[in-house]
Amino acid sequence: MAVSLVNRFEQDNIIVEQIDNLLNWARAGSPWYFQFGLACCAIEMMAAAAPRYDLERFGAMPRSSPRQADVMIVAGTVTLKMATRVKRLYEQMANPKYVISMGSCANSGGPYWQYGYHVLKGVDLVVPVDVYVPGCPPRPEALMQGLLELQKKIKEDTPLRRVS
Amino acid sequence: MELAAIQTRVGAVHPDALVPTDEGAAYLSMTPEHWADVAQLLRSDEELRFNVLMCLTGYDRGPGEPLGVAYNLHSMDKLHKLEVRIEVPRDGGKIPSVAQIWRTAEWHEREAYDLFGITFVGHPDLRRILLPEDWEGYPLRKDYKEPDYYRGIPVPKDKRGWE
Ligand code: SF4
Numbered sequence: 001m002a003v004s005l006v007n008r009f010e011q012d013n014i015i016v017e018q019i020d021n022l023l024n025w026a027r028a029g030s031p032w033y034f035q036f037g038l039a040c041c042a043i044e045m046m047a048a049a050a051p052r053y054d055l056e057r058f059g060a061m062p063r064s065s066p067r068q069a070d071v072m073i074v075a076g077t078v079t080l081k082m083a084t085r086v087k088r089l090y091e092q093m094a095n096p097k098y099v100i101s102m103g104s105c106a107n108s109g110g111p112y113w114q115y116g117y118h119v120l121k122g123v124d125l126v127v128p129v130d131v132y133v134p135g136c137p138p139r140p141e142a143l144m145q146g147l148l149e150l151q152k153k154i155k156e157d158t159p160l161r162r163v164s
Numbered sequence: 165m166e167l168a169a170i171q172t173r174v175g176a177v178h179p180d181a182l183v184p185t186d187e188g189a190a191y192l193s194m195t196p197e198h199w200a201d202v203a204q205l206l207r208s209d210e211e212l213r214f215n216v217l218m219c220l221t222g223y224d225r226g227p228g229e230p231l232g233v234a235y236n237l238h239s240m241d242k243l244h245k246l247e248v249r250i251e252v253p254r255d256g257g258k259i260p261s262v263a264q265i266w267r268t269a270e271w272h273e274r275e276a277y278d279l280f281g282i283t284f285v286g287h288p289d290l291r292r293i294l295l296p297e298d299w300e301g302y303p304l305r306k307d308y309k310e311p312d313y314y315r316g317i318p319v320p321k322d323k324r325g326w327e
Contacts, residue, residue, distance in 0.1 A: 006193050080314045113321045117310040118295065121321045123189040 020160050027096065028154040031057040031147065034069030036086065036095065038076030039138040041103035045075040048140035056145055066092040071150065073126070075141075077105040077112065078120040087126040088109065094160070100146050104136040106126045111136070165211065165244050167192070173211060176203050191234070191247035199250055200260035200286070206237060206246070219265035222276035226305040230275045231257055231280055252282065254305075261287035279304040299313050 007016035033055075037045060037106045049062055063069040066089045078086060090099070101123050104110035123129060128133035130153060133146035165173070175182055181198035185191065194202060194281040195286055206214040214237040221234045221318050232251040239245075250259055261284035263270040274293040281302035284290060292299065298315075301308055 002193055080317060080319065084315060109321055117308070121319075122315065125317055131307075142317065 004101075009095070015077045017135065020158050022107055023159050023162040027157075027159075028059075028151040030061075031071045031150060031154070032059075032061045032069050032071040033073045033096070033100075034066055034089070035062045035064065036072060036074045036076070038074070038082060039103075041075040041077075041105065044137045044140055045073060045102060045143060048143045053140040053144060055144065055147065057143070058151065060147055063145050067094065068092070069093055070096065071098045071100060071147075072106060073100045073102055074106040074123045075102040075160060076109065077117050078123050080120055083123075083126050083145050086123065090127045093126075094118045096154075096157075097124070098130045100133060100143075100148055100150060100153070102133045102143055102146065103138055107134060109134050165242065167246070170212065170244075171238055173209065174184075174202060174205065177205055191249050194248055194250050196250050196252055196257075196259045202248075202263070203260075203262045203265050206248075211242070213239045214246060215240055217262070217268040217272075218231070218245075220269055220272035220276065222280040222282055222304065223282060224304065224306050225251075228254075230254065231282055231305075233259060233276055233282060235262075256283075257281075258283045258285050260285050264288050281305065 009015075017040070017164060035042075035045065047053060049060075060071070066072075070093075072093065074086065090097070101107050105112065106123045109116060109119055112119035113121060121128065129152045131146045133142050135142050136147075167190065171182065174192065178198050179200060181194050181195035181202045182194055182271040185193045194244070206212050216236050218236040220236070223232045223234060225232065230251040231254055232249055233247065235248040235250075237246045237248065255323060257284060261273055263273060264286070270288065271286055271293060274290060276282050277284060277287075277290055278292040278294050279289070279302055291297070295303070300311065313319060
């Protein structure tokens with residue numbers, strides 16, 4: 001958030017800044033994600049997390065518990081049986097929470113949009129989605145871009161002035 | 165052993181179990197009534213010794229036609245194979261379970277029950293295996309209609325605004 005620094009005293013190591021920006025900086029810098037590897041897309045998510053693409057350089061670390069996660073990456077085909085669980089796990093995450101929908105399946109039902117009697121036609125039917133990453137499967141770069149878009153979105157948030 | 169020899173061997177012990185098949189069919193058709201005994205024979209007979217159930221598949225021949233189950237057997241000792249088919253009516257069809265004879269059948273029979281609604285009598289734990297417990301209907305039947313909602317979630321794709 002260097003751009004919005006209100007004042008900076010080089011000699012004293014003091015920075016004057018809005019608390020909103022400080023919080024956003026912290027949140028955007030550590031989007032720990034709750035991994036939902038549900039189908040083939042999960043492989044690309046794993047690749048994105050692995051050293052070659054290294055999501056962790058953006059502060060994103062995979063978590064296996066909703067309590068420790070800030071972002072839910074829904075990677076793959078959400079079946080109706082799983083949809084009820086996705087919703088419950090989303091509700092167990094602490095605020096602020098975000099959702100990245102990865103791949104056509106999570107976006108819209110993907111290849112199962114017509115004859116998939118058991119597939120949820122888009123995870124946005126059960127949880128609110130912040131970023132959609134298109135592709136079948138999206139390459140790790142695409143997921144990375146999705147994460148960067150989410151970080152942009154987080155940085156525009158105004159947590160202290162939120163009316164709710 | 166070849167199919168004809170296996171057929172003769174089974175027919176010698178359980179003559180009522182076999183159902184005539186079409187010319188050139190590569191499987192044996194059976195009635196469900198004798199299946200438990202025949203399966204035991206296939207497994208333990210000295211000449212047959214089918215000790216592996218490779219696959220168990222449910223199938224549907226179409227609306228108004230019977231449902232069926234195909235068993236693919238293999239013998240590790242004798243190195244021969246066999247397919248057995250059993251057909252039952254769509255409503256209330258019952259087949260004796262072979263889960264105690266071939267352990268493979270336990271989950272496969274649950275799958276056939278889950279997706280086709282075929283009941284396996286004597287199965288130790290006949291529940292749905294893939295679909296949620298409260299699912300209605302048997303989706304791989306050819307006359308299956310997908311539900312509009314599952315627990316309040318719309319199932320068919322919302323196509324408004326597509327044209
Ligand atoms: S979008 Fe494609 S790659 Fe991803 S889970 Fe669906 S089918 Fe698999």
